[in-house]
Amino acid sequence: MALADVDLEVPYGATVAVLGPNGSGKSTLFASAVGLLRPIAGSIGVGERGVAWLPQHLDLSPALPLTVSDVVQMGRWRKGRWLRRLGREDRRRVEEALEALSIADLADRQLTELSGGQRQRALLAQVMAQDAGLVLLDEPLSGVDHPTAEVIAGLIARWREQGRAVMVATHDLHSAAHDYDLVLALNGRAVAFGEPAAVCTEPVMRDTFSGHLARLDGEDIVDTSHHHHGAG
Amino acid sequence: MEAVAVLGPLIEPFEAEFMRTGAAAAVIVGVLCGSIGVLVVIRGMALLADSFAHGVLPGVAIAVLLTTANADPSQVAVLAGGLAGGLVTAAGTALIRRRSGLSDDTAAAVMFVFMLALGVVLISRVSNFAVDLTAFLFGDVLAVDAGELPLTAALAALVLGAFALLYRPIVLTTFDRRRAAAAGLPVDRVELATMILLAFAVVIGFRVVGALLVLGLLIAPPAAAAMLTRRLPTMIAVSAAIAAASGPLGLLVSWHFDVAAGASIVLVAVGISIALIAVRPRGRLG
Numbered sequence: 443m444a445l446a447d448v449d450l451e452v453p454y455g456a457t458v459a460v461l462g463p464n465g466s467g468k469s470t471l472f473a474s475a476v477g478l479l480r481p482i483a484g485s486i487g488v489g490e491r492g493v494a495w496l497p498q499h500l501d502l503s504p505a506l507p508l509t510v511s512d513v514v515q516m517g518r519w520r521k522g523r524w525l526r527r528l529g530r531e532d533r534r535r536v537e538e539a540l541e542a543l544s545i546a547d548l549a550d551r552q553l554t555e556l557s558g559g560q561r562q563r564a565l566l567a568q569v570m571a572q573d574a575g576l577v578l579l580d581e582p583l584s585g586v587d588h589p590t591a592e593v594i595a596g597l598i599a600r601w602r603e604q605g606r607a608v609m610v611a612t613h614d615l616h617s618a619a620h621d622y623d624l625v626l627a628l629n630g631r632a633v634a635f636g637e638p639a640a641v642c643t644e645p646v647m648r649d650t651f652s653g654h655l656a657r658l659d660g661e662d663i664v665d666t667s668h669h670h671h672g673a674g
Numbered sequence: 675m676e677a678v679a680v681l682g683p684l685i686e687p688f689e690a691e692f693m694r695t696g697a698a699a700a701v702i703v704g705v706l707c708g709s710i711g712v713l714v715v716i717r718g719m720a721l722l723a724d725s726f727a728h729g730v731l732p733g734v735a736i737a738v739l740l741t742t743a744n745a746d747p748s749q750v751a752v753l754a755g756g757l758a759g760g761l762v763t764a765a766g767t768a769l770i771r772r773r774s775g776l777s778d779d780t781a782a783a784v785m786f787v788f789m790l791a792l793g794v795v796l797i798s799r800v801s802n803f804a805v806d807l808t809a810f811l812f813g814d815v816l817a818v819d820a821g822e823l824p825l826t827a828a829l830a831a832l833v834l835g836a837f838a839l840l841y842r843p844i845v846l847t848t849f850d851r852r853r854a855a856a857a858g859l860p861v862d863r864v865e866l867a868t869m870i871l872l873a874f875a876v877v878i879g880f881r882v883v884g885a886l887l888v889l890g891l892l893i894a895p896p897a898a899a900a901m902l903t904r905r906l907p908t909m910i911a912v913s914a915a916i917a918a919a920s921g922p923l924g925l926l927v928s929w930h931f932d933v934a935a936g937a938s939i940v941l942v943a944v945g946i947s948i949a950l951i952a953v954r955p956r957g958r959l960g
Contacts, residue, residue, distance in 0.1 A: 476852065477855055477858075497850065497853070502849075503716055505715050506848055507900065509905075512905075513849075516845070520858065521859070525839065552904055572856075578856075
């Protein structure tokens with residue numbers, strides 16, 4: 443079993459850092475939230491405002507021709523509207539997302555031709571266009587350039603202000619302790635869930651990262667597990 | 675008169691009714707396979723398409739065995755049998771893969787070789803009837819009865835209609851199944867529906883170009899279209915047009931050079947594709 447004993451409620455308008463080593467169940471939790479995996483026991487529910495998910499890796503088919511604009515427009519495709527033409531509101535949301543991620547000039551470029559950072563921005567614009575109440579970002583900062591990382595931080599703050607719930611899977615203990623309202627520590631189960639001050643303690647982190655902790659400068663402890671390759 | 679002299683070789687062959695009927699059937703199948711073939715290319719399902727094509731054989735053979743008393747086999751039964759054969763192949767492939775842990779292509783190959791051999795064995799059993807192996811494997815577009823056209827057209831329209839209805843769910847699932855699930859899509863069912871659309875296209879197409887060559891109509895036109903456009907809807911339209919045009923053009927080749935009709939159609943489709951890949955006029959159509 444990839445994940446057990448998780449019991450939590452995430453309120454709208456809160457940001458949650460989901461901390462844990464590779465294989466701790468972060469992606470499993472997100473996959474369950476969108477209904478891709480069904481829990482063997484228990485239940486998982488997402489509010490009526492829907493869920494948007496930025497997966498960690500995208501296996502892009504090089505044979506699927508899609509422009510950045512196509513990708514962002516797909517954010518407006520949703521249940522019950524599979525046949526409807528995109529309307530004015532949809533186009534406004536798409537424009538807004540392209541502007542917010544500063545990729546309006548890339549709108550007609552093929553997704554497969556973009557750099558890693560540009561591609562991540564296009565996918566984030568799609569997430570933004572979805573206008574969902576719950577946003578799941580799986581390691582959004584892995585492999586992106588510094589400006590893109592800043593844009594992502596800005597987006598998370600903006601979504602929080604707009605009253606969305608944002609859950610971010612991350613390895614960054616420092617960021618989890620300082621930049622989020624709540625922290626969920628996972629290690630195959632929920633080790634702890636609550637405010638950073640209560641969760642980001644050395645005993646909890648030891649429990650969460652077991653053998654993968656290193657101490658830097660006698661102050662910060664960091665997760666070293668992500669230096670090994672493996673499923674998140 | 676000059677126009678007639680030039681156009682004569684292009685028009686005269688179609689004065690024969692079997693050529694007109696064959697051309698009509700080839701155009702219908704071309705539009706269908708050209709459109710659905712885009713799914714094969716963007717999802718990388720060529721091997722699956724090929725195994726469907728082999729899988730139709732035993733299904734068709736059984737349908738013929740069951741419905742041929744004294745008369746010709748029922749076309750509806752042939753279609754149903756072919757479809758069932760295709761779906762059994764898909765299910766068998768999935769089962770082998772799951773139980774053996776072998777890779778996709780090995781599982782598919784085991785299953786379709788089995789179905790091909792089974793088909794040939796069954797067909798050899800019924801060969802005293804109005805069926806022959808060559809027609810199964812290479813199609814018999816010139817033997818298509820004008821009375822079959824409405825059924826073929828109706829089925830093709832049904833499949834294309836379903837494709838249009840499912841266009842966004844299929845594209846979204848192809849793009850990223852996790853993203854599709856987040857949008858509320860039952861991705862497993864969307865993928866199953868995609869396979870069923872493909873099975874239908876193969877079964878409807880094999881009558882015209884045969885089980886071995888139907889893959890040509892599914893792959894070559896989308897590959898050619900991909901050289902001309904980077905927009906998915908345009909790619910589908912261009913692919914359908916190329917596949918449809920290959921029908922009558924292939925029949926002309928077949929008529930003037932006295933060569934096999936189904937194979938000529940596929941040769942034209944693949945020829946267009948190879949020519950465009952060689953030239954690579956990428957993005958000209960926007």
